[in-house]
Amino acid sequence: MTSAADFTSGKGHRDENFPVAxxxxxxxxxxxxxxxxxxxxxxxxxxxxxxxxxxxxxxxxxxxxxxxxxxxxxxxxxxxxxxxxxxxxxxxxxxxxxxxxxxxxxxKRRYADWSELMDYCRFSAAPVGRFVLDLHGESDALWPLNDALCAALQVINHLQDCAKDYRNLDRVYIPLDRLGVEGLAVDCLSARQASPELRRVIVGLARQAGALLDRSRPFAERIADRRLALEVGVIQALAEGLVRRLERRDPLSERVHHGAVETTGLALRGGIVVAMRRLVRAVGARQPGLRGSRG
Incomplete structure (x- = not known):
């Protein structure tokens, strides 16, 4: 195997869980x-x-x-x-x-704890958003918000694909210490349905991804480029929706990905929320008495 073509999966940007360009x-x-x-x-x-x-x-x-x-x-x-x-x-x-x-x-096929996983996300996820910000001429002061969003997206993907990653690649991104607390070994990911113990681990990690999304929520409205801000708002909304689904659904036995109708609805809501917040912020900047109204 001597060229990239020998390794290709055939997957393209339209196959990703979140919008690309x-x-x-x-x-x-x-x-x-x-x-x-x-x-x-x-x-x-x-x-x-x-x-x-x-x-x-x-x-x-x-x-x-x-x-x-x-x-x-x-x-x-x-x-x-x-x-x-x-x-x-x-x-x-x-x-x-x-x-x-x-x-x-x-x-590396295993991650000991959340800190190790976040270090991986620093290289696997954050650079994508940082590149897009650079391309748009945005400030690197936005990187912490970007990194929180990108890490959340990465964790969501890991949780959605945890069984497939273990089955096909013997790769486990769920931190081993979280499994250990519940008395689980990695082979629990080969089950047809998650045990109550594994569900607790997945829900806990989904909520930590949600905490990252709480940190990234101001990101979109602070982006200067209006169109990029709307795209980030859409991604934020889709990610928040997936966290809610991971809290309720078992990725070993149930579909977690949004359907087309849900995706469209969440995307529209995310874009509208960002547009409204940017409008309120712009009005508040012109009329200082309105600044306290921004939600």
Whole structure:
């Protein structure tokens, strides 16, 4: 296996749980986001390949990084992203951080506690949002809010896919100390239905993701770009909806993902909430007496 095509899953940006370069984003910026996504998707496919050896996966990730650093003929997705970044005078730091996460996926299959998981999310999730903020010319003062939202999205995905990740990849993102408190071993994830003990673990982690979403809630209204703010508001609303579903549903035996109608409703509500908050904030800025009305 010597090229990225040997590892491809066939998954694209329309298959993700959350919007990627949706029409809310300015049209001229979507190609750059998609170039970043394809780089990340390629690396993810490499790390998650079912039969490739660890050595083959790490070698292919190295080729992607070599392309990103300008070595021709090494990794086309990296070369394309490099050209995109250079055209906009953007750093490759966020893409390199993602590669760190995918290398961990190859070599690390268990996480001891929440702190270890959050450190992983710092590399696997936060760089995506940071890149989008940089692309829009937003301040890096927004990074803490971005990181909270991105970490929550990552944890939600881990919980939704916990059985599949264990079954297909022998990879467990649920912290081992949480399982240990309930007297569980990782093979509990192979059951057809979660035990009451495992449900308590999943609900507890879902609520911690919810706490991260509480921290990220002001994020959208503080983004200068109106269209990006609306997209972030949509993502926030979808994530909050998934946390509620994880509190009620068993990802081992029940569907957690939103259906199309639910997704549309949550997206509309999220966008409207952000638009209204931004309007109130703008009016409050012009009329100081109204500032206390912002909710």
């Amino acid at each position: 949706s029409r809310l984003v300015r049209a001229e910026l979507r190609p750059a986001i998609l170039a970043f996504y394809r780089f990340a998707r390629t690396a993810d496919d490499v790390a998650d390949h079912a039969t490739a050896s660890a050595e083959q996966k790490l070698a292919q990730l190295d080729r992607l990084e070599a392309g990103l650093r300008g070595q021709a003929g090494m990794g086309v997705e990296g070369e394309i992203l490099r050209s995109t970044l250079q055209a906009r005078n953007l750093t490759d730091r966020h893409a390199r951080d993602l590669l760190e996460a995918f290398r961990r996926d190859v070599t």
